[in-house]
Amino acid sequence: MRLCCPSTCPMEKKPKVSQLCELCHCRKAIVKRPKNLQKICKLCFYEVFETEIHNTIVSNNLFFEGERVAVGASGGKDSTVLAYVLKLLNERYHYGIDIVLLSIDEGIIGYRDDSLATVKRNKEQYQLPLEIVSYRELYNWTMDEIVSCAGLKNSCTYCGVFRRQALDRGAAKLGINHVVTGHNADDMAETVLMNLLRGDVARLEKSTSIMTSSVGSPIKRSKPFKYSYQKEIVLYAHYKKLDYFSTECSYAPEAFRGTARELMKNLESIRPSCIIDIIHSGENLVLKPKKVRKQFRKKDVTEVEVRSDGSVSLFKDGNRCERCGYLSSNRICKACTLLEGLEKNRAKLKIDTDTSTDGAAKTTRELEQLSF
Amino acid sequence: MDTGKCSRCKDNEATVLSRRELFCQDCFIRFICGKQRKHMGSDRYKVKFSDDVKREKVILPMSYGKSSLVLLDILISMFEEQTKNPRAKIGFEVDVVHINDSKVISYQNEVGSVLRKLKNHYALEKYPITFTDVGIESILNTGDVSSLTLHKDFTSTSTRGSSSVTMDDIFEGCPNRASKKDILDVIVKQLIERYAVAKGATSILWAHSMTSLADEVIALTVKGRGSEIFKQLTDGVVPFGESEIDVVHPLRDCSLGEIEKFVQMKGLEEFLLVPSDSPERMMNKQKTINEVVENYFKTVDSSDDNIVSTVVKTGAKLGEPRNFDGKVCSICNGKIYNDPMNWLKNITHHSNLPPETEVEKESLREWLDMNTQTGITDQESASTNEIDLCYGCAVTVGGFKQGKIEWPVRRDAKHEVEAILSEFIIDEE
Known part of the structure; x- marks a missing residue:
């Protein structure tokens, strides 16, 4: 037996049999696993958490040897754990992939600059290269300016559309064809519920797919955390003492997603497995075949649907935006449409050293720094 | 609610506002009946x-x-x-x-x-x-009332149970x-x-x-x-x-x-x-x-x-x-699609890290001693059959005590009609 003093080495104190881990039956259980409420020890928790992600990666053939992969890194817990685990698994199982951190700077003073500082520290900690792409350089707008121009209510619409494109552009700039994001099981389940609640039929079938790619786009996206519970990611980050940024975005969280999240929380307290159950349901949602009314369709006439906002639907995978060349299902992509609206409302004159566009986050940070 | 005339008959005072329309009682009842008539x-x-x-x-x-x-x-x-x-x-x-x-x-x-x-x-x-x-x-x-068990490896089995099972027994492990x-x-x-x-x-x-x-x-x-x-x-x-x-x-x-x-x-x-x-x-x-x-x-x-x-x-x-897997759930009789138990197996990992120190090895020995005595480890009896469960039922049974439920497993389809007839027909005409 190893000689050590019990006071300095608590691990060596023998636990009661009733306290033992339900998997290895030899170490004291310290975590109740959120996924199935199994009481397990720290080492077994690491083992199951990492191996489940590895299994997801292998069974879905997410990577190929020699592939360069960009991790969408926000500095938050999901992407930090993702970068850490991917690096670890890459070394352990020899995927042979080349990992790069890719961050988007939306330009939210007091929020994104702090979280980017975390990503910069992660870059050093994990020895991974980092690329930052900003809304300012891509669109000549920051989120703070967008909110002061278009209001708080639609902030997530703008931010979401722009970020999606920014990630692709950032990856393209680095010559990388694969972006992995930290979307976890909770996010997936939430999306399934939201698509049902909003009646988003177009997204219903594909909302749970682990990898999305389009014929016209060289850049594919994948979600290795698809089956990982958010709570387990938090626990993992906590026990591994990972350095992450834990503040929520200071702009209004999407109100509707908030209610769906609340619903899921209530459901989870009744049945912890419900997150995986919802994903399972989501994977089995199939739309009925559309009824084609033949008598109204003339042959050899290509119909073009004009939407209420004047955009034109093309139904062609791989179509490109006429203005920016980005992948789009319309003649003009959503980001360009949004930008056009924003430009129309941009103030013609601007005061020098104007700080009025700075968001709430900056004020909060300034207030935090006050002391007596 | 602002009162006014019923928007349908334009005669009576409105008493209900529904779907932004004012109804009097008779027209509202007619309106609801109309919904039923349509279907x-x-x-x-x-x-x-x-x-x-x-x-x-x-x-x-x-x-x-x-x-x-x-x-x-x-x-x-x-x-x-x-x-x-x-x-x-x-x-x-x-x-x-x-x-x-x-x-x-x-x-x-x-x-x-x-x-x-x-x-x-x-x-x-x-x-x-x-x-x-x-x-x-x-x-x-x-x-045939049987004991259905969902095992940790997501397989499920049934063991022929006693015939004196009551409703309380079904809900016992709930x-x-x-x-x-x-x-x-x-x-x-x-x-x-x-x-x-x-x-x-x-x-x-x-x-x-x-x-x-x-x-x-x-x-x-x-x-x-x-x-x-x-x-x-x-x-x-x-x-x-x-x-x-x-x-x-x-x-x-x-x-x-x-x-x-x-x-x-x-x-x-x-x-x-x-x-x-x-x-x-x-x-x-x-x-x-x-x-x-x-x-x-x-x-x-x-x-x-x-x-x-x-x-x-x-x-x-x-x-x-x-x-469709060609299989039917033993509990709800629903069709099973996309081999759900295999899906679960793929995303859940149960392995462990073996003991390293002496203390850990001793703990494991102690645990093994206790649990072989009480017989908690799975022991399969000879009369056990493998069964199929759909995802939803597996989740429900998995939540039951020890993953077990007493359930009347349907006999195969051929006997089904006879069984129904003998069950419900009291007197032949």
């Missing part, structure tokens, strides 16, 4: 003129809740209409079937007294309506109200369908309102039964074994709010069967999944019925999943 417009339910025509046999599952009472009321009014023409004959007969679950759920009042009041209220003898009470325990006669409700739902549905087949019924009329259908869509999703939504929401002729039955939800366009107003106007409250539990006073953990979803809709959908109707419309666009 029961097929020839099967119309009056018949020939003498030798066989009436359609219609099953109305009745919980004595608000919507089923409203549907019964509307059906009676339909009969009334159909008897107005002296040459016409009523087109269908209704068997009101109540699955009596008072042995497992407590109620403030009892079905017998409700039924007596109901019979006094309507002049039922004029119409072809019968009332049937099916005890929930009759599910035990539908198969962890909470939510799981109890899951099993009850499966039982009620199975009993109704079996009853309909046994009676040679041609239609089943489910009284779900739009709100409860929306609850179902979300609740089924949450329970991992997403593949069943299409079945729940598609009206039409469905094969049940060798027979075909028209399944209709006549109130699918009416919200719960409208149903409640209808109940109030017609004074149907006295016929309600009221459960003793009221979910409003419960903690979240004690609620069933359907109750949580219901509550969600109440908070989100206070002004319009937009979300509720969106959910129902979306659900109705769903079809049957691909990749």
